[in-house]
């Protein structure tokens with residue numbers, strides 16, 4: 628390891644995303660994976676879940692104790708919305724920058740973490756989507772909404788995803804709402820034959836959530852204008868699609884300030 632390497636920890640190391648993070652940072656110049664935490668597989672060697680190149684570490688369970696005896700720069704979290712904010716607070720209290728990839732954080736969580744970043748003078752990030760193409764999709768939606776205010780979002784994810792709609796879909800609807808220069812068209816009254824058929828409304832944009840085996844993470848945003856339709860679609864085909872973004876955020880978070888939501892500040896600085 629060179630002196631300049633960033634010391635990375637991962638909580639949720641044994642999950643689908645965590646395993647990909649372990650593989651990524653086991654093999655990435657400029658980073659050293661020094662801590663792996665999960666509530667499952669405690670005590671087993673990281674190589675059993677992260678492959679041959681994984682560092683010589685055992686999976687640990689108590690995050691606070693692990694942070695106390697392992698100096699870290701960045702803690703990446705892919706766990707569960709009920710735990711992620713607590714993990715990030717534990718990191719911040721020790722001047723470690725959290726990068727939360729777990730989706731479904733509440734506004735209250737974000738307020739609490741914003742305050743903790745100020746108190747500790749340590750930056751942190753919450754990134755609901757690490758795919759570069761997904762961030763670009765939202766940027767393109769921002770441009771489209773200035774001219775085409777009427778949009779609907781169809782987000783599609785694997786059947787194990789717990790939260791709905793996805794954090795990306797909610798954020799896209801908010802971006803569209805903030806970017807509109809005119810109001811959405813008045814809608815005729817709909818006779819709903821099935822509850823939820825028109826999706827859930829965020830910032831005047833209906834979001835429809837699909838959960839199916841075979842899918843990973845996909846989103847289609849449809850803008851309707853007079854006699855024209857614009858479709859903007861992004862597909863994550865495998866979990867590697869998120870790793871370039873995770874590495875970019877890990878490289879940049881220590882030079883940012885406060886609690887940053889999304890990757891825009893990293894990609895469009």
Ligand code: NAD
Nearest residue numbers: 639641642643644665666705706710728729730755756757
């Ligand atoms: P998963 O269920 O496969 O993995 C979660 C892991 O976290 C498990 O190994 C579990 O044992 C561990 N865990 C849960 N609670 C814990 C706790 N309190 N302490 C320690 N370990 C704990 O889930 P996944 O598919 O890897 O997804 C994890 C999260 O990442 C989800 O919220 C998902 O929506 C999100 N996600 C985000 C992105 C992104 O780009 N930001 C991409 C994909 C998934």
